[in-house]
Amino acid sequence: MEIAFFIITALLTIGAAVAMVLSHNAVHSALWLVLNFFGVAVLYLLLNAPFLAMVQITVYAGAIMVLFLFVIMLLGSEQGQEEVNGLPWQTPVALVMGLLLVVMAGYALFFPGTPVPTTQTPNEIGAPDILARKLFSTYLLPFEITSVLLLVALIGAVVLTMKSREGDRV
């Protein structure tokens, strides 16, 4: 039952990703990517990580994709000027290399040299309280650095999009 659910979600996620890459309208690409993020959130739920699934939906499918759609419509570049491709040989090479990567990873995964120990104990490690306890004790310093990083990104985004006035040197 669970494996069937996994396969359906995985196919949906892969299909959305492929449609995102193939779609010629940037808005459609963004919406396919939202579907992909929702699929990954469902997989997080299957992996016993409910809090991460909710973060995935709010931050990725919510904040980041709204920012993307906002910029796409601000620039008016829905219909991409895709037609000029300076490197036409790149597409088949990319496809072959990508296929090679998947085959190699699959080989490494399903024919491992040393067997991987499996923990079959049902766990609750994804529960918010366990996650928060770890985040605010062991990982307190990275957490604080992350807040500084967000502040830097905020200031950087404001400075980069600031309109320079006459005579200003930016």
Next chain:
Amino acid sequence: MVPTEYYVLLSTVLFTIGVIGVLTRRSALVVFMSVELMLNSANLALVAFSRQWNHVDGQILTFFVITVAAAEVAVGLALLVGIFRTRRTTNVDEVNTMRG
């Protein structure tokens, strides 16, 4: 329980689709989205390994990846708006002023 290998294989496939998107698409916006897809697939592998080892560290790392992705998107899209203002294009092939 779905084996961890399946999740990692799915993550590899998603990562590869992201790489192909970066290499074949010329619109900077879609290239950005493909980078997001790659980050997302790495997150999926991290959470799968977190369950495999019954350890919460993978999920914490996923948090940090999501935060860095948010910061990266904010700065990247600001850069893109700046490029569009001066060059009137988002095609990555036409932004080659610094070509050596």
